[in-house]
Amino acid sequence: MSSARTAPTSLAKTLSDLQVGWGQRELWGHLGWQDIRQRYRRSLLGPIWITISMAVTAIALGILYAGLFGNSLAEQLPYILVGFIVWGFIAGCINEGSEVFIANEGLIKHLPSPISVHVYRLVWRQVLFFLHNLLVYAVMLLVFPQPLTWRSLAAIPAFALLVANGAWVALLAGIVSTRFRDLTPITQSIVQLMFFMTPIVWIYEDFLNNPNPTIAERARLAEFNPFLHFIEIIRSPMLGADQNLRHWVVVGVITVVGWVMTLVVMRRYRARVAYWV
Structure with a gap:
């Protein structure tokens, strides 16, 4: 009987953690902005260095892979550039998420606030990085205009x-990695590996349409890579390309399943994070 009462209560506390944390937007919004200012405090250009670094890397890879695959720069460079912008957000949430609670040990132990505040702060910081990088996308549209429509x-x-x-x-990786510290470097290595396995610098459709059936069949294995679908639901509309419903379906399913798993883990281990850090 007691366990039956505990489960709903724990779930209610979990949902309350997310709700109260969201309500403290002024706190984590300010902290997220301060993180960026602190990182580039003595820099003349500040956060613009993030954009410049990303743009230089994307342009270099665009020129390189355009030559390797025989594509025009006007096709290869925008594909890589937008892929880089989206991947930067994904990789940032995963890599920093795996140590989000470890990095905020002092605040967790001395500031009585929901643990979700630290995750909201992290995601907000990544959103700001993403918005900074859109400056490169705007410049790209001037150099290589895309067939953008209302879609x-x-x-x-x-x-x-x-x-x-x-x-x-970030929530799930943060809780698990706080308990098992070895998972942080493993997670970062996996993210680095997935960068090369995800169609960011190579154009997925080129391999699917390859006249060699063996190459085309192997290219279809990329469909099992969840990052492909997250990249494509954003890159396709940003480049004015046709969208595929299957990408949206896969992302929708992952969103629901991911949040269910996270709520289960939070319900069981949320209160232990302060002891693990």
Whole structure:
């Protein structure tokens, strides 16, 4: 009987943690902005260095892979550039999420606030990075105009889905990695590996349409890579390309399943995070 009462109570506390943490937007919004200012405190250009670094890398890889695959720079560079912008947000949520509670040990022990505050702070910081990087996207549209239409506005709900997934990933990875510290470097290594396995610098459709059936069949294995679907629901509308419903379906399923798993883990271990850090 007592366990039956405990489960709903624990779930209520979990949902309350997320709700109260969201209500403290002024706190984590200020902290997220301060993180960026602190990182580039003595820099002349400040956060713009993030954008410049990303742009230089994307341009270099665009020129390189355009030559390797025989594509025009006008096709390869925008594909890589937008892929880099989206991947930067994904990788940031995962890598920083795996140590979000460890990095905020002092605040967790001395500041009586929901643990979700630290995750909201992290995701907000990544959103700011993403918005900074959109400056490069704007410049790219001037140099390489894309066939944008009203359907390109689908990038807005697509990014909202990305943010929602970034939150549960950071929460889940943060709790598990706080308990098992060895998972942090493992997670970062996996993210680095997935960068090369995800169509960011190579164009997925080129391999699917390859006249060699063996290459085309192997390319279809990329469909099992969840990052492909997250990249495509944003990149396609940002480049004015046709969208595929299957990408949205996969992302929707992952969002629901991911949040259910995260709520289960939070219900069981949320209160222990303060003891683990």
